[in-house]
Amino acid sequence: MPELPEVETVRLGLQRLLPSKRIASVWFDTEKSFPNATADVESFLIGAQITNVERRAKVLIINLSTDYSLLVHLKMTGQLVFVGKERFGAGHPNDSLINPLPDKSTRVSLDLGDAVLYFNDQRKFGWVRLLPTVEIPNIDFMKKLGPEPLSSDINAKLFHERLARRVGTTIKAALLDQSVIAGVGNIYADESLWAAQIHPATRVRDLSEQQTSLLFTELQAVLRLSIEKGGSSDRNYVNAEGKKGSYISFAKVFRREGQACPRCGSTIEKTRVAGRGTHVCTTCQKEPV
């Protein structure tokens, strides 16, 4: 669920809260939550100061003063929540959180002296990794990523060229392919395809340059709007302060099956494309023949 706008919202919050904090202690439940973590992971982290927080695709990068970085992937149900310790005091109910932390989904926690950073993940798909900062671009995950859709590294023409890597598949599968363009997931794939009036099952080779250009424009627009609204909170997603985003109420088709299409009034349908639940208005988005 956390896609680019949700991860970016978390980043904005953490960038405001974390810099200059020093790691006092580290806890993690199992090695799966912290791959390659060994006993001495603590020696790499304790005493390190957080310098800044970056994002690449759906991955958060917490840079440390020691030239190491913590990488966090939230996958579907991950959360990264900052909680000030004053909230634990008697008479200070933890009112900004839906539930008090830690809870049974907590996988990793970093004690920051006057606050705690919790990595929670109900479904245990997410991970935290510790790497030398200079090594980040060299790991397989990063090497495969396409350009950031909101950066100057991409434009409509380049988008069209990158889609050409996947001409035989559906446009929805191509949008979800992180090597084509980074950070798009199921919500923004469906939303941008509706906005561009392209059926998700359309083969990439059948799209004109005019269509992919419009899709690119609409993709950027939905991503920007969602960041402005603090992301989509469908189920688990919360920002760095444990609060939900509001984009989902602005969504035109996602999770709106059975409702009227905001453009033409036809009923929005839910189908399956590229193995994912897919929301479509078949009046506005003509099915491929």
Added chain:
DNA sequence: CACTTGACCTGTCCGC
């Protein structure tokens, strides 16, 4: 090689 499907997990929801 290009592309699709299943596995990884757990909580929630739906039908019986």
Added chain:
DNA sequence: TGCGGACAGGTCAAGT
């Protein structure tokens, strides 16, 4: 009310 099964979706491995 309890219970089984489908479903949610990011990414990688395995299959076609």
